[in-house]
Amino acid sequence: MLAFKLALKNLIGAGLRTWLNVFVLSLALVMIVFQSGIIHGWDLQAKIDMTEWEVGGGEYWHNLYDPYDPLSLNDGHGSLPSELKKLYNDGQAVPVLVTQASVYPEGRMRNILLKGIDPSQNIVKLPASLMKGDSLVINALIGNRMANATRLNKNDMVTVRWRDANGTFDATEIRIAGIFHTNVASIDNNQIWIPLDKLQKMTGLDGNATYIILKQGITSAPTVPGWIYKGHDILFSELDTIIKSKSIGGLVLYIILLSLALLAVFDTQVLSIFRREKEIGTYIALGMTRWQVVRLFTIEGAMHSILSVVAGAIWGMPLLYLVAKYGFAMPKATEGYGLTIAEKIFPVYSLGTIITMTIIILVTTTIVSYIPSRKIAGMKPTEALRGKVQ
Amino acid sequence: MNNAEIISVKNLTKKFPMGLGEFTALNGINLTFFKGEFAGVVGPSGSGKTTLLNIIGLLDNPSDGDATVLGNSSKDLSVRQAALIRRKHMGFIFQTYNLLPVYTVFENAEFPLLLLKMSTGERKKAVLDALEWVGLSDKVRSKPAQLSGGECQRVAIARAMVKRPEIVLADEPTANLDADNSHHILQTMEKLNKELKTTFIFATHDDKVISHLKRKITLIDGKVSRDENIKQ
Numbered sequence: 001m002l003a004f005k006l007a008l009k010n011l012i013g014a015g016l017r018t019w020l021n022v023f024v025l026s027l028a029l030v031m032i033v034f035q036s037g038i039i040h041g042w043d044l045q046a047k048i049d050m051t052e053w054e055v056g057g058g059e060y061w062h063n064l065y066d067p068y069d070p071l072s073l074n075d076g077h078g079s080l081p082s083e084l085k086k087l088y089n090d091g092q093a094v095p096v097l098v099t100q101a102s103v104y105p106e107g108r109m110r111n112i113l114l115k116g117i118d119p120s121q122n123i124v125k126l127p128a129s130l131m132k133g134d135s136l137v138i139n140a141l142i143g144n145r146m147a148n149a150t151r152l153n154k155n156d157m158v159t160v161r162w163r164d165a166n167g168t169f170d171a172t173e174i175r176i177a178g179i180f181h182t183n184v185a186s187i188d189n190n191q192i193w194i195p196l197d198k199l200q201k202m203t204g205l206d207g208n209a210t211y212i213i214l215k216q217g218i219t220s221a222p223t224v225p226g227w228i229y230k231g232h233d234i235l236f237s238e239l240d241t242i243i244k245s246k247s248i249g250g251l252v253l254y255i256i257l258l259s260l261a262l263l264a265v266f267d268t269q270v271l272s273i274f275r276r277e278k279e280i281g282t283y284i285a286l287g288m289t290r291w292q293v294v295r296l297f298t299i300e301g302a303m304h305s306i307l308s309v310v311a312g313a314i315w316g317m318p319l320l321y322l323v324a325k326y327g328f329a330m331p332k333a334t335e336g337y338g339l340t341i342a343e344k345i346f347p348v349y350s351l352g353t354i355i356t357m358t359i360i361i362l363v364t365t366t367i368v369s370y371i372p373s374r375k376i377a378g379m380k381p382t383e384a385l386r387g388k389v390q
Numbered sequence: 391m392n393n394a395e396i397i398s399v400k401n402l403t404k405k406f407p408m409g410l411g412e413f414t415a416l417n418g419i420n421l422t423f424f425k426g427e428f429a430g431v432v433g434p435s436g437s438g439k440t441t442l443l444n445i446i447g448l449l450d451n452p453s454d455g456d457a458t459v460l461g462n463s464s465k466d467l468s469v470r471q472a473a474l475i476r477r478k479h480m481g482f483i484f485q486t487y488n489l490l491p492v493y494t495v496f497e498n499a500e501f502p503l504l505l506l507k508m509s510t511g512e513r514k515k516a517v518l519d520a521l522e523w524v525g526l527s528d529k530v531r532s533k534p535a536q537l538s539g540g541e542c543q544r545v546a547i548a549r550a551m552v553k554r555p556e557i558v559l560a561d562e563p564t565a566n567l568d569a570d571n572s573h574h575i576l577q578t579m580e581k582l583n584k585e586l587k588t589t590f591i592f593a594t595h596d597d598k599v600i601s602h603l604k605r606k607i608t609l610i611d612g613k614v615s616r617d618e619n620i621k622q
Contacts, residue, residue, distance in 0.1 A: 002504055002505075006504075009492060009497070010492055013492020014492070278486075279490060285449060285476065285484075286501060286502055286505065287476040287477025287480075288477075289470050290469065290473075381449045382444045382449050385449070
């Protein structure tokens, strides 16, 4: 207790040097909590957005459907089995049919995925109802990324060409009935949504679907022959991988930030021991054992971390709170990454991260404070008392 | 050992490495100090005064011979045991005061009592008493940087005396002070020596200090050349 009291007094007495170290350490702490909050917030928001817009409560995929294999894409569909048809009829699921196609905006060809979905669906947030209307015209829906890429606007007509079930090419004009805005790039980039019945008719695949999106909250997933259930764990695995890689990237940043802050503490300790040699000699002359002095200097260094947590709480908490309340705007360029990233990320700070970081900072600061302080144990008190600078 | 004998030095030799050879700072010294003495080790620079004080203060070890302090032979003491003896029984006064710069006058004087784990109430009383002895009761909240040299040395005396040690070792305590301050400080120490029966041992070559000594030990080239009682 005495060592803590003396260390605190010495630390505060050191003035600006202490506060600079404390500020650098608290900056590292706040930045790490912020960075981790952003990644956590992104993960959380992305999963919410994906659930609401794309995957609902899970999906059944036709067993030949592989979204990453263009060669098998046109075979990855089948008639809705009775179990899934029942879910669809009960409003618990919505089928989606996917086929490859080309569009010709401004006379330039662009390969796309043509997706059919029921305009009456309310399983996902996709504003499918915009596709309802005149049965003579095919009303289509595109996302704003697709609209920007093709320079298509609402009510524009565009030619679409596809191959039917027999491999025959056909083409027609479709009208852009609506442009939706979503953070989920995977239902937007290079995709055009049209009514399911129209696409089934165009391709000759009546009653067929590629995958079925289940409503949120459906917990039981019966086994359906020829169809594979994909839960959130599988559907989010890609996002999880990205978040994991971002977290590792973040870890590198944490290490750099923390190393810089610890270097400042280490430097201060080395300088302290050099400058305060006479003080060390005095402590020993007054009856402190060498290890008591080592402990005093180590605690002094380690207390930088405690003060930095307090300082971080004082200036960092309001800042972190404001960012969490108003969000952190992501650069426009991230829209094109194909990742689910919200325009504004609302960081989610975890108590676990804060506690872990506090412990890590405390332990590492103690270690870097102890390393130079060990020199005191080998110091001759008579030489220390003759120290040049106090 | 005589009951009043508190320090005994026998055939004390201290050598320091110097270049390829050695420098002999103390060469076969024999001395005894008794309780309540007001003694000084005098001599020119380099005669071994500070080295002798450091060995008596258990801050350094002899190369040969022995120093027995309060019945403890320096040969048998570990570094930790030596620290405990200094903590309980010794006070130090240095030429450059060696006050802890971030502490107030009160806290500087209080420091040795914190190491002795004395209770807050006892500590406060002892510190205020000590500061009263040295006439600094009005400066308790001042920091060393706000004090004059004489005041700093008085704080150092209060710090050395606060635990009422048996021995106070003072190394050139007046070297940085003017005549008035030196005189005042020496009077303070004489008073404490008389009232508390504390043994004072000085290392000095300052005539102002020498004129107050009751026993003068002259060291020349690491050897005792004279040991005389000058005031009885």
